[in-house]
């Protein structure tokens with residue numbers, strides 16, 4: 133069972149390696165909490181994010197909705213599904229710095245200055261390598277493809293100022309986490 137530590141991320145450097153769906157989901161949340169995020173990746177991902185965007189578009193078109201986002205919100209989808217912002221847009225609007233190349237030696241300094249690191253590339257060997265670099269330097273790392281190499285996990289976040297709730301199931305059931313968070317969001321609306 134993981135301990136829910138509530139960390140002040142304001143102006144702390146976070147390095148995310150990879151720019152796919154997972155990286156975008158994490159970057160969106162971290163930026164919102166004030167972290168100074170740098171992404172290192174040659175291009176945006178073509179994995180889950182591409183499917184997600186295609187699904188958003190077809191669902192919006194089917195409903196004749198004004199925007200894909202509003203269609204999803206109307207369907208009661210979770211915030212990550214509605215609100216995740218792509219890495220390119222976060223970079224273009226100055227909310228993070230995107231170093232557009234594959235992770236290499238010149239990024240070591242960035243890694244060493246980071247408070248947290250997220251290894252979320254589609255290449256397991258690169259993720260393993262980043263996790264190892266972090267473990268050797270005692271920098272907390274989240275490895276998107278292997279929970280055994282993670283020092284911390286991402287919770288589902290429920291928040292209404294000033295309350296923040298993080299939901300986690302020890303990495304055993306993200307579907308359960310999503311359902312619990314959805315229930316808590318509804319409940320929090322009623323009590324605050």
Ligand SMILES: C[C@@]1(CC(=O)O)C2=NC(=C\c3[nH]c(c(CCC(=O)O)c3CC(=O)O)Cc3[nH]c(c(CC(=O)O)c3CCC(=O)O)/C=C3\N/C(=C\2)[C@@H](CCC(=O)O)[C@]3(C)CC(=O)O)/[C@H]1CCC(=O)O
Nearest residue numbers: 157180210285286287288300301302303304305306309310
């Ligand atoms: C809470 C949330 C936060 C977030 O990620 O932003 C979260 N996952 C969310 C969504 C989500 N995750 C996945 C999909 C399917 C589509 C997709 O691929 O994107 C979706 C989307 C959906 O379900 O709609 C697939 C998935 N997830 C993990 C694996 C690997 C594995 O299980 O090993 C796989 C692939 C294997 C599989 O498909 O089973 C692992 C993790 N997911 C975690 C958190 C961590 C601990 C969770 C726990 O405590 O159990 C951990 C360990 C990551 C970590 O932190 O290291 C967020 C809901 C936010 C919300 O609703 O507000």
Ligand SMILES: NC(=O)c1ccc[n+]([C@@H]2O[C@H](COP(=O)([O-])OP(=O)(O)OC[C@H]3O[C@@H](n4cnc5c(N)ncnc54)[C@H](O)[C@@H]3O)[C@@H](O)[C@H]2O)c1
Nearest residue numbers: 150151152153154175177178179180234235253254276277
């Ligand atoms: N934890 C979770 O919730 C979860 C869910 C699904 C998948 N995963 C894992 O997360 C990984 C990423 O998933 P995704 O859907 O975001 O992938 P994706 O394919 O959409 O994106 C991969 C990203 O990695 C980048 N990349 C590849 N090689 C790189 C390198 N050498 N240096 C820097 N960047 C590099 C690509 O440019 C791209 O931006 C998957 O491979 C899988 O292991 C985790």
